[in-house]
Amino acid sequence: MSKEITKIVITGGPCAGKSTAMSRIQKYFSDLGYTVLFISETATELITGGVAPWTCGTNAEYQKCQLMLQLEKERIYDYAASTMSSEKILIVCDRGILDNRAYMTAEEFEETISGLSKNKVELRDNYDAVFHLVTAAKGAEEFYTTSNNSARTETVEQAAEIDNKLISAWTGHPHFRVIDNQTDFDGKIKRLLSEISSFLGEPEPFEIERKFLIEYPDLKILNSLENCQRVEIIQTYLDSINGDEVRVRQRGENGHYIYFQTTKRMISGLKRVEIEKRLSKDEYLTLLMNADTTKRQIRKDRYCLTYDNQYFEIDVYPFWEDKAVLEIELSDETSEINFPEFIHVIKEVTEDYTYKNVSLAEKKVL
Secondary structure (H helix, E strand, C coil): CCCEEEEEEEEECCCCCHHHHHHHHHHHHHHCCCEEEEECCHHHHHHHCCCCCCCCCCHHHHHHHHHHHHHHHHHHHHHHHHHCCCCEEEEEEECCHHHHHHHCCHHHHHHHHHHCCCCHHHHHCCCCEEEEECCCCCCCHHHCCCCCCCCCCCCHHHHHHHHHHHHHHHCCCCCEEEECCCCCHHHHHHHHHHHHHHHHCCCCCEEEEEEEEEECCCHHHHHHCCCEEEEEEEEEEECCCCCCEEEEEEEEECCEEEEEEEEEEECCCCEEEEEEEEECHHHHHHHHHHECCCCCCEEEEEEEEEECCEEEEEEECCCCCCEEEEEEEECCCCCCCCCCCCCCEEEECCCCHHHCHHHHHHCCCC
């Protein structure tokens, strides 16, 4: 029996609706045949138990306690899931490791994870997907309250600031979605369930993606933004016998990488079935032996940018000095796209084979 274990994070600013979301997720995905496991919010668990930033020696020391407990809880749940007989298991984390970054300086965070022999890439990308619920303090201020959580002390302004920091912390993850307050609360939760369903492939793993050719971006601007993260990618296409597009990808930064195998099958110009599998480094190296020798490796810097609650991926290639490619995944083909003012679109190339990675890999001179 093939077992699928998926681990996702539900995060968000204070008073974003996570508690209600957890209840709805439990019922919705249990009805779809999933065994749903919940990892409770570690901060609330510690603070209500007397371990808090104001009771520990320093905030950094408290955050280290929180990070260590979170890691241990996830390790236990991962192991428990591996022993279960269910075919489909969904582990839902009420906040994840990278949430700690919003409450620490960059130096404190790096020092803490280094002391635990961890790095940002493995901690961030250990989750299969991350879904951020925007705080009510941004766009639904009249519903913001601290009365329903004894561990919540932030003002509206502080809650909005923390929300922004959380979005920045998770920017760079391969599958990060932001659920804002553009609808009423029930609509917000429905959009969350829809995003999770789409990711899980319920009923099918459709990916709706639009792609644009843009002028070469100002990398100084991108690198200066807190809500932008550069990721190094090496992509290799493999031999395929049934017409599917199969590739393996090394993804990360500063010498720390994770590995994926992706199989794509087109349904229409915008819609396709995409199946992704996490690989160990040894599995990745073994699959490289099946590389399609008619195609070259694609190397690129991807700038993951969260802007106006949208998640853009800007691919900068070493063989282009005047242009780049911007992609955005959508839950609805009719969704409006709001481009940052510093991005200059040349044209949409969603259905233009010339600008697909597999096409770029086929070309010897560009």
